[in-house]
Amino acid sequence: MATSCDFEVDYVIVGAGSAGSVLAHRLSAYSEHQVLVLEFGGKDNSLFIQMPTAFSIPMNKPRFDWGLYTEPEPGLKGRRLHQARGKVIGGSSSINGMAYVRGSAGDYGEWVEHGAEGWGYAEVLPYFRRAEDCLYGEDDYRGSGGPLGVCNGNNMQNPLYRAFIEAGRQAGYGESQDYNGFRQEGFCRMDMTVRGGVRCSTANAYLKPALGRDNLRLEMHALTTRVLMDGRQAVGVEYRRKGRVQRVRARREVILSASAFNSPKLLMLSGIGPADHLREHGIEVVHDLPGVGENLQDHLEVWVQHRCLRKITLNGWLNPVGQALIGARWLLFKKGLGATNHFESNGYIRSRAGLQYPDLQYHFLPGAIAYDGSSAAEGHGFQVHLGANKPLSRGWVRLASSDPEAAPTLVFNYLQEEADRQAYRDGLRLTREIFAQPAFDPYRGEELTPGPHVQSDAEIDDWVAGSAETAYHPCGTCKMGTDAMAVVDPHCRVHGIDNLRVVDSSIMPTVTNGNINAPTIMIAEKAADMILGRPPLPPSEAAVFAPDDWQQSQREGGPERQA
Structure with missing residues (x-):
């Protein structure tokens, strides 16, 4: 050397x-x-x-x-x-x-x-x-x-978590006893x-x-x-x-x-x-x-949000008093709403016939809130994060400079493959079927995002392109x-x-x-x-x-x- x-x-x-x-x-x-x-x-x-x-x-x-x-x-x-x-x-x-x-x-x-x-x-x-x-x-x-x-955080104390699992069962996907165990496919409580x-x-x-x-x-x-x-x-x-x-x-x-x-x-x-x-x-x-640097992959997510007819969602805590109470209970006892990521139920399904394993993932949240906390719906709401998790599109990581302090250049080429776009078209329509099940009848208000005006393939493609966010899962390089x-x-x-x-x-x-x-x-x-x-x-x-x-x-x- x-x-x-x-x-x-x-x-x-x-x-x-x-x-x-x-x-x-x-x-x-x-x-x-x-x-x-x-x-x-x-x-x-x-x-x-x-x-x-x-x-x-x-x-x-x-x-x-x-x-x-x-x-x-x-x-x-x-x-x-x-x-x-x-x-x-x-x-x-x-x-x-x-x-x-x-x-x-x-x-x-x-x-x-x-x-x-x-x-x-x-x-x-x-x-x-x-x-x-x-x-x-x-x-x-x-x-x-x-x-x-x-x-599982707080063990699904909010009834909306159970409603999501039941809706998945009613839609024909079944309930898994452990998605990290014998069977991923189906709807289940979520681990953290x-x-x-x-x-x-x-x-x-x-x-x-x-x-x-x-x-x-x-x-x-x-x-x-x-x-x-x-x-x-x-x-x-x-x-x-x-x-x-x-x-x-x-x-x-x-x-x-x-x-x-x-x-x-x-x-x-x-x-x-x-x-x-x-x-x-x-x-x-x-x-x-x-x-080196090729084969870059990631998951995208979109959020399907509904207004909630009952005042039981996280949106009711998004005020200074509510947040202070959450923080105080966590600081004193490490319990309550501060002790969970709030994603306490989830689901895994196949977007189309012929697939051997699930390719769509759901995280359910009893609130209508951006993942990074940057925005929230007015009033009460709930949402599911929908991800098409087996993308074919590939990107790359390359050097922007030989300076070690320079950030690398990141290109994911999201949604460049037709199959990836089709997965979100199918996924949104399947998600709407799930939210339409009787389990959500006591809670389901109007669809907030993407909204009932988004129906055709072109409208879904436009909504996904304009609103999808990374799920923060880069890999493969x-x-x-x-x-x-x-x-x-x-x-x-x-x-x-x-x-x-x-x-x-x-x-x-x-x-x-x-x-x-x-x-x-x-x-x-x-x-x-x-x-x-x-x-x-x-x-x-x-x-x-x-x-x-x-x-x-x-x-x-x-x-x-x-x-």
Whole structure:
């Protein structure tokens, strides 16, 4: 290595976010390993982070958010979407909506089809279970005693939550006993990463309990600028902290857990990526790896809102007195409306016949409020967040400059594929059928958004293009696999480079059907065993829901199959 280093450790982990915190905990559990974690953000001791109901506040604060925006998106009428990413220990798990969704078994079958051998549902389920401390107890699908607290918030005390589940059942989709268990498809109570009324980020669950170990060192406010290379071997990293450039040597490995935006950015700054693009920015090409930064995916959401005929919604609390009462009860007891993200029921359905697994996701909210808290309907209302979760459109992350402090260029190409637009047309019409069920008769007022005037395909397309927002699920930019555009192999090792791995949401070949924080944590749990050279956990033998089995059961008058 041409440059000298200030100190040495065994493992350097770049990013103390959803994946990096898990790795810090697991790798430092062995006292012989010296582990350094570099995090650009700072502490997470703000009550706006720790109070679950306040999640919209930190995601809009420069202190906690990277402040990234997309380029103008053609499919969204040229709008630039804010891509909130956590700039704090715990990363995006410290500013997200805390929804805990593993995805369907079919999602992981897709990963295997893309060359990610060993990442099928049977292989990943044991790592979900290892991570989890589920309030509902342990079974073949759920874990207990793990670092990550999972619960339902306030146990659906508002009757609108139950009405949503019942409406889904009445519409013919069925009720799942556990969408993170045997059967995702159907309507169910929703999980969140909350423990004791407090956000259970990976900082709280994994990182902080490990910081007392002598072999784990955390450097906050540290901007990693590049991976140090000796030929095609990663030997350390360079970073800036408090105005000083420092270099650390990694005796074993460098691990990038810097997000779907910053992990590919760091690879490119280090000379690993599409050769022509690197040369455009004057970066010496160490390894031409064309897939770096490509394959960018995300979920969009639209909100279908109705006025509520009864004064039982969250809108009644959106005043200074109501918010003060919520905050006081949470501060004193860690209970009440402050102890939940308010998404306590959800649903997963197929947008059309012929699909084996669900592709539409619903989060139900007993209020008519923008996800980021920026606006709310007058009076009382409720809404469902509709997401078409298996998009075919793909974008990219590229360098805007060779300056490590420059934000990357983000282009998602949302809704560029006709199938993605059709999924929202189908989804809106199915959503209206669900809200029309008898379960909502006591509550359902007029449709506020998109409004009854939006009916034709063209009108739906126009509404979605003008109102859809990101669900904050970027992934795929360092995809795992074996084809020419793959960046890492099924052991998370960067193709063509020794001693360098990527472990975060960027390695997902395809986005899962749901929020991606749970899969990101699972990725890090599984990768930790790979890094440590431990054998993988034995594959699960738990059964998986097959839609044809359930339909046959219904025809025969039998109960829903449960494992």
